[in-house]
Amino acid sequence: MTDELRGEIVACDGATTVDTSHGERRLAELRVRPTDGTPTGGDDAVDVTLWGKWADTAEEAETGMDLLVTDPEASEYQGSTTYSTGGNSYVVLEPDFIVDVTSVRSWVQCPRMYYLNKLSAIPLNYPVIKGTIVHEVFGDLLRGRGLDTAVADRVEEAGLELGVLGRDVAEVEGEVKQNAAAIEGWLAQGTLTEADNWRSEYTLISPTFGLKGRADALRRGMPVELKTGKNTTREPRFQDKIQAACYALMLEERGVDADTGTLLYTKNTTLERNEESGDLSPAKEFSVGKGLLDFVVRSRNELAAMEARREVPTGYEADAKCEYCFEQDTCMVVSGRLDQESKAGQIATAVPQEERDYFERFYHAIEAERRAIHAEYRKLWEQDAAERAADDRALIELDPLGREEIDGNRWELRARKPPEAVSKLREGDVALASDGDPVGGHAELCRITQLDKEIVVTADEPVEVQRLDVYPSELSVDRMLTALHDTVLKGSDDRKDVLFGRRDPEFSEGEEQFIDNNDGQNQAVNLAVNAEDCALIHGPPGTGKTYTIARLIRALVDRGERVLLTAFTNRAVDNALEALREQGFEDIQRVGTTTGVREDMLDVRLEKAGDPQALAGSLRNAPVVAATTASCGSRVMREQAFDVAVVDEASQLTEPDALAALNRAERFVLVGDHEQLPPVVQAADPGGEGGVADEPAADNPLSTSLFERLIEAYPEASVMLTRQYRMCQRIQAFSSAEFYDGALRPATGAVAGQSLDDLVDPASLPAALGDSVSVIDPDGERVGNTNPVEAGRVAEIVESYLDAGVAAEDIGVIAPFRAQVAEISRRVDVTVDTVDRFQGSSKEVIIVSFVATGGLDGPLFEDYRRINVALTRAKKGLVLVGDGAALSSEPFYERMLEWADR
Numbered sequence: 001m002t003d004e005l006r007g008e009i010v011a012c013d014g015a016t017t018v019d020t021s022h023g024e025r026r027l028a029e030l031r032v033r034p035t036d037g038t039p040t041g042g043d044d045a046v047d048v049t050l051w052g053k054w055a056d057t058a059e060e061a062e063t064g065m066d067l068l069v070t071d072p073e074a075s076e077y078q079g080s081t082t083y084s085t086g087g088n089s090y091v092v093l094e095p096d097f098i099v100d101v102t103s104v105r106s107w108v109q110c111p112r113m114y115y116l117n118k119l120s121a122i123p124l125n126y127p128v129i130k131g132t133i134v135h136e137v138f139g140d141l142l143r144g145r146g147l148d149t150a151v152a153d154r155v156e157e158a159g160l161e162l163g164v165l166g167r168d169v170a171e172v173e174g175e176v177k178q179n180a181a182a183i184e185g186w187l188a189q190g191t192l193t194e195a196d197n198w199r200s201e202y203t204l205i206s207p208t209f210g211l212k213g214r215a216d217a218l219r220r221g222m223p224v225e226l227k228t229g230k231n232t233t234r235e236p237r238f239q240d241k242i243q244a245a246c247y248a249l250m251l252e253e254r255g256v257d258a259d260t261g262t263l264l265y266t267k268n269t270t271l272e273r274n275e276e277s278g279d280l281s282p283a284k285e286f287s288v289g290k291g292l293l294d295f296v297v298r299s300r301n302e303l304a305a306m307e308a309r310r311e312v313p314t315g316y317e318a319d320a321k322c323e324y325c326f327e328q329d330t331c332m333v334v335s336g337r338l339d340q341e342s343k344a345g346q347i348a349t350a351v352p353q354e355e356r357d358y359f360e361r362f363y364h365a366i367e368a369e370r371r372a373i374h375a376e377y378r379k380l381w382e383q384d385a386a387e388r389a390a391d392d393r394a395l396i397e398l399d400p401l402g403r404e405e406i407d408g409n410r411w412e413l414r415a416r417k418p419p420e421a422v423s424k425l426r427e428g429d430v431a432l433a434s435d436g437d438p439v440g441g442h443a444e445l446c447r448i449t450q451l452d453k454e455i456v457v458t459a460d461e462p463v464e465v466q467r468l469d470v471y472p473s474e475l476s477v478d479r480m481l482t483a484l485h486d487t488v489l490k491g492s493d494d495r496k497d498v499l500f501g502r503r504d505p506e507f508s509e510g511e512e513q514f515i516d517n518n519d520g521q522n523q524a525v526n527l528a529v530n531a532e533d534c535a536l537i538h539g540p541p542g543t544g545k546t547y548t549i550a551r552l553i554r555a556l557v558d559r560g561e562r563v564l565l566t567a568f569t570n571r572a573v574d575n576a577l578e579a580l581r582e583q584g585f586e587d588i589q590r591v592g593t594t595t596g597v598r599e600d601m602l603d604v605r606l607e608k609a610g611d612p613q614a615l616a617g618s619l620r621n622a623p624v625v626a627a628t629t630a631s632c633g634s635r636v637m638r639e640q641a642f643d644v645a646v647v648d649e650a651s652q653l654t655e656p657d658a659l660a661a662l663n664r665a666e667r668f669v670l671v672g673d674h675e676q677l678p679p680v681v682q683a684a685d686p687g688g689e690g691g692v693a694d695e696p697a698a699d700n701p702l703s704t705s706l707f708e709r710l711i712e713a714y715p716e717a718s719v720m721l722t723r724q725y726r727m728c729q730r731i732q733a734f735s736s737a738e739f740y741d742g743a744l745r746p747a748t749g750a751v752a753g754q755s756l757d758d759l760v761d762p763a764s765l766p767a768a769l770g771d772s773v774s775v776i777d778p779d780g781e782r783v784g785n786t787n788p789v790e791a792g793r794v795a796e797i798v799e800s801y802l803d804a805g806v807a808a809e810d811i812g813v814i815a816p817f818r819a820q821v822a823e824i825s826r827r828v829d830v831t832v833d834t835v836d837r838f839q840g841s842s843k844e845v846i847i848v849s850f851v852a853t854g855g856l857d858g859p860l861f862e863d864y865r866r867i868n869v870a871l872t873r874a875k876k877g878l879v880l881v882g883d884g885a886a887l888s889s890e891p892f893y894e895r896m897l898e899w900a901d902r
């Protein structure tokens with residue numbers, strides 16, 4: 001769209017009716033301050049008149065919201081230009097709020113249904129899984145695969161889920177084939193000659209309409225949606241039309257005139273003519289007119305406006321009939337428990353006020369995270385390719401190297417990366433792969449499996465990978481909401497009494513010797529096995545958290561408990577599994593993806609594909625199931641129940657993320673260190689005006705982990721491990737004094753007395769690097785987020801250690817910015833990364849590049865806890881490289897330099 005007016009609403013009144021030469025017409029007048037000037041060049045606030053049904057959108061609007069009018073008509077009035085909607089115009093409220101097409105669909109059914117869907121994730125049930133399989137087979141058929149192999153493969157891939165549901169292969173294959181017959185028959189009609197006109201699974205995102213989604217297929221450029229239900233009327237169901245119309249709208253934005261939508265009701269072919277009357281043909285076409293598109297946009301506006309007002313829908317917004325709604329009971333229970341107004345009414349008594357307050361506080365904080373993710377989406381079109389690359393959000397100018405079809409009917413796509421290019425993207429991430437234009441061109445979601453000079457990604461469709469963009473998922477946000485809902489509305493009172501401070505955690509009596517060389521660890525295991533509600537293990541750096549977790553899990557299994565082992569990262573799960581194996585315990589099943597999992601830990605992973613009964617049996621009978629906390633919210637995991645959840649890295653989890661794991665178990669043990677990295681939160685103050693700031697507000701409830709909250713509330717339910725097995729005495733001293741009241745000490749004399757001499761002949765190192773801790777002031781200037789002179793100095797230091805005989809894998813470099821990481825990486829062949837990536841690991845020698853000159857700004861300095869992590873990674877040698885003047889401008893860093901210079 002070339003011609004549009006976009007800006008913030010500075011004044012708006014309700015709609016009125018006026019007499020015109022065409023009869024009575026509704027209108028609403030607004031004042032809008034244009035974001036990038038008006039189409040005619042002004043930048044003062046302008047009057048905008050919304051005519052006809054667009055006046056309904058004005059009723060939803062409030063000052064402060066953003067408004068976008070496409071193809072506005074300009075007219076001169078008393079010397080100033082005013083604007084109004086014309087015949088082709090669309091009016092979009094809050095265009096930056098990116099609504100998923102499926103949300104518009106449920107909103108149109110009933111706004112309250114949209115809200116309920118947000119709270120409770122789609123459960124594991126057979127219709128859902130069958131529907132997914134049929135969709136996959138649909139894509140396969142479009143790509144020219146044979147029906148039988150497609151069905152067999154796709155059913156096999158869903159083995160674990162089908163097994164947990166107690167279904168068997170033959171039955172599912174039969175039913176899927178019946179559904180797929182509809183697709184096959186329909187495809188056979190006149191598409192053979194136009195096979196190229198088909199496209200399956202098309203990812204679309206719309207800057208103009210604030211929509212995103214994935215169309216099931218495009219046929220001759222027009223949307224086709226697959227429904228696994230039946231429909232014996234001639235017309236598609238209204239909400240299904242809405243879905244297809246959303247895609248048509250987004251295609252129109254790209255210049256494709258998609259005036260027809262098709263719905264394919266696959267169950268129709270399975271119906272017997274003598275039992276069902278009506279129109280049994282599966283394919284139903286409908287024409288997509290401007291009236292329907294307008295309706296779609298207005299519905300989306302209602303949704304976006306309600307979210308902007310931070311309201312919860314009641315159901316009165318729609319004239320849906322509650323008594324016919326299959327969600328009526330759920331709707332009434334949610335309304336009753338949360339004491340919400342709702343058209344369906346309330347049943348059940350409300351949860352206590354403090355729980356409702358808690359629900360509301362977290363609900364808004366989570367929604368603010370969603371808006372922060374939307375801001376990320378928006379940057380896809382607000383920034384051009386070069387800006388995105390400079391901002392670490394994209395890898396551009398990639399050179400496609402080829403594609404190959406791989407298992408699971410996916411594609412493996414390769415590309416070469418310009419050597420200098422860096423970004424936030426990492427192996428294992430989901431990203432948006434595109435032909436260079438992620439918004440207007442061909443783009444597909446992909447997973448990065450390799451990222452060095454060559455990039456390898458896997459995707460459902462073969463895109464020419466010329467660009468790879470950060471594309472955050474709302475899945476994490478959705479899972480937080482579900483966890484919040486499950487805890488407050490479905491959690492046991494026992495659990496909630498502890499979470500809400502109404503009762504102290506209880507412990508049973510008993511003491512056993514689990515660990516004989518470390519009292520703190522032994523106490524921790526005792527506390528955890530005796531916990532009737534929860535136990536908290538506080539483990540500063542290197543104090544044997546992983547070792548203790550492994551011992552604890554064995555003790556729990558010996559007592560007949562079923563244990564969920566979970567952590568924020570795959571790496572921590574790997575480490576815990578390794579420690580369990582070292583202690584001789586192997587009876588584990590791990591659930592989740594393979595990406596990001598260490599090679600030697602893949603053998604305990606439970607495959608998703610295979611024989612349903614066998615897979616489900618393995619899971620059911622496993623005394624220990626391991627998964628990242630993100631995977632704890634998956635459909636299969638939501639069906640599992642455990643006696644105890646043991647959560648590592650708990651201090652890095654937001655409270656709702658921790659709840660996702662806790663909801664699976666009767667009791668829980670949180671292990672972490674709230675003096676190291678806190679949860680990563682994107683959004684600014686969730687109660688504020690919705691702006692996204694660089695730093696999360698301190699009062700964002702997501703910034704404090706459940707671990708930290710509980711350890712402060714119930715210190716007697718915690719044990720601190722104080723003996724560390726990592727750092728020499730000299731290195732640990734600063735961290736111990738600053739962060740742990742001096743309690744942290746070396747576990748043994750050998751740990752305390754380690755030194756560089758154990759690695760190399762001290763005479764072979766330059767004098768400045770001879771001590772366990774040293775400071776080097778390199779000079780140099782900060783250039784953007786780098787300091788090239790400092791990077792050069794770091795490289796020399798690395799070289800000195802290598803020359804002296806330290807192995808490359810024993811050296812690590814920590815830098816605050818990715819750009820500096822790249823700057824240093826270019827010069828050396830050792831691990832260089834940001835603090836966040838170093839948490840949980842250690843090296844013999846660590847060099848920290850501060851990049852500070854003049855002031856102290858940047859991610860490393862935002863939070864002292866990051867420095868704590870950076871300074872506690874080294875065992876024998878730690879070198880701080882940075883501008884002494886800048887660092888000593890703050891007392892904390894001044895003390896750091898005093899310690900390092902000693």
Ligand SMILES: Nc1ncnc2c1ncn2[C@@H]1O[C@H](COP(=O)(O)OP(=O)(O)OP(=O)(O)O)[C@@H](O)[C@H]1O
Nearest residue numbers: 517518539540541542543544545546547725840841
């Ligand atoms: N009781 C113990 N006896 C002997 N060695 C131990 C004991 N506890 C831990 N260790 C050793 O100390 C080292 C660090 O332990 P571990 O990896 O469990 O620490 P951690 O607290 O998980 O570290 P991080 O801070 O990186 O999370 C390991 O080599 C481990 O084997």
